[in-house]
Amino acid sequence: MLSLNNIEVIYNDVILVLKGMSMAVPQGKIVALLGSNGAGKSTTLKAISGLLKPEDGEVTDGSIVFEDTEIQDLDAADIVRRGIFQVMEGRRVFEHLSTEENLIAGGYTRKDRQAAKRDMQQVYEYFPRLADRRHQTAGYLSGGEQQMLAIGRALMARPQLIMLDEPSLGLAPLLVREIFGIIQRINEEQGTTILLVEQNARLALDVADYAYIMENGRIVLDGTPQTLKDNADVREFYLGLNEVGARKSYRDVKHYKRRKRWLS
Amino acid sequence: MEKFLQLTLTGLTNGAILSLVALGFVLIYKASDVLNFAQGDFMVVGAFITYGLIVQVGLPWPAGILLAVIFAVLMGVTIERLILRPMIGEPIISVIMVTIGLSSLLRAFVSAIWGTTGRAFPAFLPSDPVNVLGATIGADRLIAIGLVAVLFALFTLFFRYNREGVAMRATADDQQAALSMGISVKRVFAIAWSIAAVTAVLAGIIVANIVGVSLAISFIGLTVFPVVILGGLDSIPGAVVGGVIIGLLQAYMAGYTPSYLALSTVIPFIVLLLILMVKPYGLFGEERIERV
Numbered sequence: 001m002l003s004l005n006n007i008e009v010i011y012n013d014v015i016l017v018l019k020g021m022s023m024a025v026p027q028g029k030i031v032a033l034l035g036s037n038g039a040g041k042s043t044t045l046k047a048i049s050g051l052l053k054p055e056d057g058e059v060t061d062g063s064i065v066f067e068d069t070e071i072q073d074l075d076a077a078d079i080v081r082r083g084i085f086q087v088m089e090g091r092r093v094f095e096h097l098s099t100e101e102n103l104i105a106g107g108y109t110r111k112d113r114q115a116a117k118r119d120m121q122q123v124y125e126y127f128p129r130l131a132d133r134r135h136q137t138a139g140y141l142s143g144g145e146q147q148m149l150a151i152g153r154a155l156m157a158r159p160q161l162i163m164l165d166e167p168s169l170g171l172a173p174l175l176v177r178e179i180f181g182i183i184q185r186i187n188e189e190q191g192t193t194i195l196l197v198e199q200n201a202r203l204a205l206d207v208a209d210y211a212y213i214m215e216n217g218r219i220v221l222d223g224t225p226q227t228l229k230d231n232a233d234v235r236e237f238y239l240g241l242n243e244v245g246a247r248k249s250y251r252d253v254k255h256y257k258r259r260k261r262w263l264s
Numbered sequence: 265m266e267k268f269l270q271l272t273l274t275g276l277t278n279g280a281i282l283s284l285v286a287l288g289f290v291l292i293y294k295a296s297d298v299l300n301f302a303q304g305d306f307m308v309v310g311a312f313i314t315y316g317l318i319v320q321v322g323l324p325w326p327a328g329i330l331l332a333v334i335f336a337v338l339m340g341v342t343i344e345r346l347i348l349r350p351m352i353g354e355p356i357i358s359v360i361m362v363t364i365g366l367s368s369l370l371r372a373f374v375s376a377i378w379g380t381t382g383r384a385f386p387a388f389l390p391s392d393p394v395n396v397l398g399a400t401i402g403a404d405r406l407i408a409i410g411l412v413a414v415l416f417a418l419f420t421l422f423f424r425y426n427r428e429g430v431a432m433r434a435t436a437d438d439q440q441a442a443l444s445m446g447i448s449v450k451r452v453f454a455i456a457w458s459i460a461a462v463t464a465v466l467a468g469i470i471v472a473n474i475v476g477v478s479l480a481i482s483f484i485g486l487t488v489f490p491v492v493i494l495g496g497l498d499s500i501p502g503a504v505v506g507g508v509i510i511g512l513l514q515a516y517m518a519g520y521t522p523s524y525l526a527l528s529t530v531i532p533f534i535v536l537l538l539i540l541m542v543k544p545y546g547l548f549g550e551e552r553i554e555r556v
Binding site for chain 1: 353427430431433434436437438439440441442443444445446447448548
């Protein structure tokens, strides 16, 4: 459905962030993109959704293909109309608008109002808490509710692919479970393909069908969650487990850095 | 008492007009963070174009006003296209300087065609005196107040229920997030400038109908600064309240203080200074929402 072929992204004409990044997101699946801070995960999403340009970023090489069309040069509004919706990191709800108005804004590209209305009902079914708060100012919702609103806003556009940038950011573990449960439901019931960017590797590997691990602007490992969970490096670097389960000394950390460098 | 009532009515009329001009100003600021120094000149252009269409071309006045409004929309879109779009990514202060240039340009355009002397405007609104609670006021002024009230009601509905209106508020809140849901920010800017131009042109016509057309109309654009600072730069209700307060203050000052002090001209700026010292976001300026 979506494939990135060797893309290269440069910010401000000098800073090379993605260095030959390739990945594929098949229809109807949940694909996770993992990696530490600054690996280039968010940049990857922005490259897909066309949000790089306002930040002075540019896809300088390679191609992004969505349903047989190259989309790397389209602008953001066009890409949303084609069915890709990015839920940005940090929720980014419209604080001074009400919950319902946020949803209306999410459905901005919709033509048929009746269907959009039905979708709003559906969003309220997925997130009953939003229905209770529909006329409240979004800025005063709790963090979890704001994340729900951000996902609900995406559903309003009826996208084929939703890209979620760190939906667990700053939320309590219980809420995170709840939100991930709903993400899975959306994927199963609506058949919406999901590309999930996460720092919380354990959680992401639990829900994903396939996962990529990014470091330094390129993919270093990929596979099904099971193979990745069994991979010794992943266990050590991303899941915080090691063979013995004992605390590590600084010497091992240095060794870790060396290995990481070797990996990338 | 009668004098007070008389002054109140005059103040309300002026306040209504100020609010209308302030509305356009607020819209542009909300959408794009730009202070538009050319707002008063939009009024002048609107007044003169309508004058030209009605008096010089000889159109009936409804057609003249309609064409002037259409011209305003085109002017808004053109300004966005030719002047603001190339300025995207430039510091906001440069864009503000550009609006000052735009202001001079529009004035030059008007003086080149119609010269610098004022002219009488064909009064299309009846100006018969009407008796309100013992005070008399021209009917045209009452109509002006009503007209502004109706326009404000329409804009309130637009921003609450229309998809495009909601998109404009969303863009004002978080431009990048708006972009991520397919809202075209360029389009939002164009709409904001068009609405600002339309409100200014309508205000220009209303003023011209009361005092005649001249370049001096643009001074009202200057008085709009105190209005929006008082009401809050990004608040539409603030534009109404600020406009009415400044309008009333001006009228009372004109009526109760000796005219050689020129307090009615000065008072808006005294208010401006006070507000900036005490409540820089204005009465209704948007507070930053902070959750703790």
